[in-house]
Each structure stands twice: as C-alpha cells, then as structure tokens.
Amino acid sequence: MRLYWELSKLAFQRQITYRAATLAGLVTNLFFGLLRVAVLMALYGSRSQVEGISAADAITYTGISQGTIAFLSLFSWYEVMNSVYTGAVASDLLKPMSYFSFWMAQDFGRAIASLLLRGAPILAAYAFLFDITYPRGVGGWAAFGLALILAWLVSFSWRFLVSLAAFWTPNAQGIGRLAFIVSWFLSGFMMPLRFFPDWFISLCYLTPFPHMVNTIIEVYLGLLAGPQLVAALSAQAVWVLVLIATGRIVLGAGLRRLVIQGG
Amino acid sequence: MKAWNALGIYHRLVSVKIRGQLQYRLSFLSDVIATGLITTLGFGTLALVLQRFENIGGWSLAEIAFLFGMVETSFGTMDMLFSGFDPQGFGQHVRRGTFDQLLLRPVGITVQVLGSEFILRRVGRIAQGLVIFGFALATLEIDWTAAKILYLPVVFASLVCFFGGLFITGATFSFWTVEALEVINIFTYGGNEMIGYPAHIYPDWMRRTFTFIIPAIFLNYYPALFFLDKPDPFGLPVFAPFLAPLVGLGSLFAALAFWRFGIRHYQSTGT
C-alpha cells in the first residue's frame, strides 16, 4: 500500500512541477470554456430552460466539463503505449505489483493534481465570471465527489484498455486518437446529452463514455433525484468492474504475446 | 534565381515527406479518416442539437455550415501546407536539437521548416470541410454575382494565410517556452473554432478582440455576410467584407517578421 502511495505522490509532484504548462493549460481551458458559453447562450436565445437545464446550469456545465479535461485526461494519454514501445514495460513488469495497479496509482496522483491545479481554478474563475449553480447541500457535494471518483475509475480503466492495443500493433497511437475523439462526442463533453435526440442518447448509454462526463455533470447540477442518482452511480460502478475485468483479460493476452514474441 | 532555387528545394523536401507517408497505405487511410472525424462529428453534434434548438444566434444550420465548412477547409489546407510550423511538432524539434541541423544547411531556414513536414492526412479534414461547405451551397439559395464568384477563392486563400501566420507565431514562441506552448492553442485551434460561428454570438470584449487586435472577424464573418446578403449588425464601413486579403497577408507577414526575430533570439540563448 505504501508503494502505491509513493507512486501517486511522485506522479502528483511531477504534475505540479511545470508551472508554465499548468498556467497555459488553465488559460486555454478557460478560453475554450468562454467560447462554449457563447455558443450555448446563442442556442438558448430567449429560452430560460431546456430539458430541465437552465441557462445558468448550461454555463456551469461548460465550466465542469472544461475543468475535468485534465482530471480525466480526455484529450490524450499515451503513457502506457509509450512504455510498451520503449520497452520500459519489461522493467515495470518486474515490480512487485500488478501492472494495472502500477499505472492506476500513478494516474491517481496525476488526476488529483489536475483536479486541484486545473479543475478547481476553472470552477473558481467561473464562479467569479458567471452566476453559476452549486450542488445542493452536503449531500449534493458528497454525491458529486463520489461521481467524480467513479468517473475517474471509468476513464482510467477505459484508457488503460485502449492502451493495450500497443501490444498488438505498432500504430496504436492512431487507435488511441480515434478512441479519444469518439469519447468526446459520446460522453457529453461537447454538449449535455439531454440536448440530443432520444435515439442518440440511448446510443451513448450503450458505451461507457457518458459515465465519465455526463453523469458527473447531471449529479453536480442536481438533475438526478433519489433513485435516479443511485442508479447513475451504480451504472458507473458496473462499468468500472466491466472495464477492469476486460482490461485484465486483454492484458493477460498481451503479456503472453509479449513473452512469446519477445516484444 | 535564389527564389527559384528555394522553390526547387522546397519541392524536393516535400516530395520526400509525401512518399514516406504513402509507404503504409492502410495506416495512411485510417489516419485520413480519423483526421476528418473531428470536423464531421463536431458539425454532426451541432446538427443534432439544432433539432431541439432550431437556430443558433438566428442563423440556420445551413448558414452555419457555410461558415464552418469554409473555416475547416482552409484550416485543413493550412494545417497541411504549414505542417512544419505546427507549434507542437516544431517545439519538439527545438527541444531535441534537430532544429540545429537545419541551421547547419546553406538554405533559407523558413523554406527548410516549411519543407520539413507535410502531413498529407490533413486531406481528410479538407475533404470533410468541403462536404459541409457543399451542403451549405446546396441548401442555401445564394444569389451568385460575378463579384461573389471571384471573391470566394480570395477569402479561402486569405484564411489559409491567416491561419498560417498563427502557426508561425506559435512555432516562434517555442524558442522561448516549450512548456507554455499550449496557450498557442487558443489562437490556432481556438481561433479556428471561434470563427466557425457567427461573430455576433460572442460577448463584446471577445468580438472586439477579434475585430481590432486579431482581426479574424474580417476573414470569415464579414465575407459570409456579403455572400449571404445579410445586414451588418455592428455598422462597420461597407468595405469591411473585403478586408480579408489585407488581413490574411498582413498577419502572415507580421508572423514572418516575428519568426525572424525569434530565430535571432534562439541564436543568442539556445535552449
């Protein structure tokens, strides 16, 4: 356990080392946030609310989704692929811990650092610039926190699974790129999923993607009451289990391949 | 003679790059598709959402498609022609010291950087941009005059020059910082995203920034008002739609001047 803690701490430190990069990322995320606010407000026009989402909610939505880009590594994450390509995977496998946990511990540190240095400041900036909404009471914040952690677990186990493609093909980055692009559109990152036609929403919910972004937003905005909330959080948890289990099987196959072919 | 020689070298360098990319036909094809996917999915999202919202800032889907298609096509073209200046890739060259290798060759540095990369898969983006633009042309009943027909390619070229200027500016920044390079995305990808929508949806400060400081508004929004015969909501002079070539070339030349300055700085500090 101490080993995992150290790994997380190291990843955390690595993440906060780059002051200029952090600041640049913040400014960029915020700028795109403002752009998206303008687009959403132009869509709203004179409407005060659409599908239970008020204009203030919509603004808040862009803040939350921009704030989780770094936390969930929504744009790119090629660390595992690179470790396979550089051969670092061999020494990682010799460590007295599972390969999956080895990376999960590191991603946890990275995610927490991103949440503090990228997520929180963006939300603070939004609170300063706009009249945003907040979760209702301690219960609301607790549910949001739980949804965030589950979203990170879904996201990590999904990214890990995609990365395993590197065991089979030398061009896994292309596959990764494709996976990331698809996830933006189906996760509710581009637009709240409630704005889409029903058939499209159902399609999205066949994938793990809405459980990364859309769920945390709906929980934050308090759109899900009692049983709906429980169902949403459970759905996240189920996807975590499914993705981890799949990841284990695929990793096993990948490692066997690595051993047989010698990388 | 010198310019001719530079052109010859550029041609040779670029054909080398293109041949390299066509070596792996399958991965090239999948890359082409992936590259264009963002464009299509982005537009698709808007189309789906507009089923619920009907219009965006008073503009219909087809009108948005006119703006969006034009921007995507020209950005994609720029992205291919100016691949060597892509701030991310160029920053890597500087950091790894491969940029030094270019400085050791007796050829103009700008031509060499321009010829150092030519990412052919961007045709995916160009193609999907053109499809969206084609959808706009087919749906909208544009009143084509001779002036409009002549001006359309000028607007495209101006957009390419403008975006190229942004890439060169971004690449130049990597002589100072590699870490903070992400900010450049605001101007390149942010600028691209921004002018894909009609300018009147933005708050005043944002619109003024893109009118007077980085005059991108004259490259897309004002020309679009002219092509679609829409009134100007901001009351700028009547020649405003025709400033595109001035702004396009102006920003390209300004960027090149900054680039020269950046190289001098690089030679005095290294990295």
Added chain:
Amino acid sequence: MRPIIQVSGLEKHFKVFKHHRGLWGSLLNLATRQYSVVRAVDGITFEMQPGELVGYLGPNGAGKSTTIKMLTGLLVPSAGELRVNGFVPWKERQAYVARIGAVFGQRTTLWWDLPVIESLDLLQYIYQIPTDRYHQNLAEFRQLLELDPFLNTPVRSLSLGQRMRADLSAALLHDPTLLFLDEPTIGLDVVAKERIRQFIGHINRQRGTTIILTTHDLSDVEKMCERVMIIDRGRLLFDGQLSTLRERFGGKRQLVVDFAEPYEDVSINGAEVYKQDGLRATYGFDGKEITASELIGRLSTRYRIHDLEVRAPDIETTIRRIYEEGLLESTR
C-alpha cells in the same frame, strides 16, 4: 599561413532556473522562480591553422558543445571575438555553413525515412554540389567507409556504426574546408571506432581538411590528434601537443602486482600504493628515480609474487589526474 579559426576571449552565459526538491519544493517552484547565471564558456582564446586535427576534450558540461555551437554559428557569443574561415559564423549563416561540415554523434543530419542514397542525393541538391564532383566523392566514400551494403536502407534501420559512416559521408560531400565532429565514436564497438578513426585521419591527410573533434573517448585522441585542448568549467586548461601533455603531467608509470598470498601492508620504498584490492596492488613510481627492475627486485625480496605487469602512463590517467588534482589550475 592565416589561421582558419581565430577565437579570443570567447564567452557564453546562460540563465538557469533553480529547482527546489521534494514535495514542498515542487510547490515552491510553482510560486517562486530564481535564476542563476552559468558561464558555460568563460573566456577561451585559441587559433587553429588549416590542416590541423585537434582534439577538444573535457568532462560533460565543461562547455565543449557550447563552444562547438558558437563555432558552427548556432549560438551567438556573449562576449569575445570569433572568426572562422573568414566569416563571423552567426552573422553570415548561409554562406558560412556552405563551407563547413558537422557531425553530431547523437543525432543524424539524414532523413529518417529515406534510404541513405536518397538522403545524399538530396544533399547534393541542397549544397549545389557539381554532379561529377559529387559522384567522385560518393565513389570514394563508398569504398573507404564500405557504404554499399546499406546504401538503399532507410536511415532509421541502420546500426549506430552504419549511421555514423553515412553521416560522415554526408558531412563531407560538399568538400568542406573545416569539419566539426562531436563525439563521432560514441556508442560504437572497437572495430567500428577504428574504421571511423582511420577514415577521419585519411580525410585530414589527403584533403587537408581542418578537423576539430570533441570526444570523451581518449583513445580517439591518442590515435588521431597531435594537438589537444582541454576545457573544464568553461576555461581552457591546456592547449598544446599531446606529447607535451604526457611529459608534463604523465607523471608516474604503474606496476600492477598479483601476490601469491595476502599481505596486510604492501608498502615499499620508492613507490606509492595507488590501490590495493585483495591479492592485487597497483603501485605508481617515477621512472627517473627508480627503474622497473629495481622496484620488482625490492618487491620480490619482501613478498611472494605471482604475476606482474608494468604500465606506461596513459592519457586517460593523465587527464583524470589533471581534473582530480587540479594540476593545471595554477598554470593558467
């Protein structure tokens, strides 16, 4: 003859960001930023005559590559004068680099995806080398460096040694008067090193190409260079003949002894114990004071000796002594 390189009082300063360490330190780095000025090159003066082959030595971070970067025009000096081949390198870049060649051992000038021959063809075009001259040179290098087996192989698939041979050819195709070699043998095996050294020597003798070579492999210098310059912490510690260096600082010869049984105290009159490791001891002695046979005689009367070996002072020890003992600090 007019010198081909004239350097006087050359300096280069860099600003360096100070990092704090640890978890608290990394938080501190976010908040504060302190710089210190590093004098990577701190007042260097030397000249080189056409046709010389000079070894430029120094430990990592001594200022070797900063000097080379200034000499090749990649960096503008902070202070001092610099004239190479009649040019101020950084001022007239294009005209200057047309007459020099450079090989940086760590990276290639060739196009990664291209077969070697196509890279070379491209360079003919870039340097505007007359066609017959190009073919003449190419034929010579193909023979001397045995390029043929991999001439049609993409650069990315070459071994390190092959790549270095290709890079050397690329740097010499346009008949440069001056050649910069930065660690040309780094990472190569003994055979490959030897081949490269012979080639460099050949080019220097046959074509009169002036060559400046940085390396930390001292056998490169011993085999190729007559003149060496040693730089440390930005300053030139030594500039002169290799033989002078040996004479002045070569100091003691070494005697390595394997004893037949372990001794606690192996000291002996007339020699100094450098190292004692199990049954083996290394002595240093001054050949002017005591001969090797005398010393061996003294040793064998006191200890039972199994085997022994006398070593001449090699340049590696010499230079290590210069660094460790600061031998040249006072001669500056």
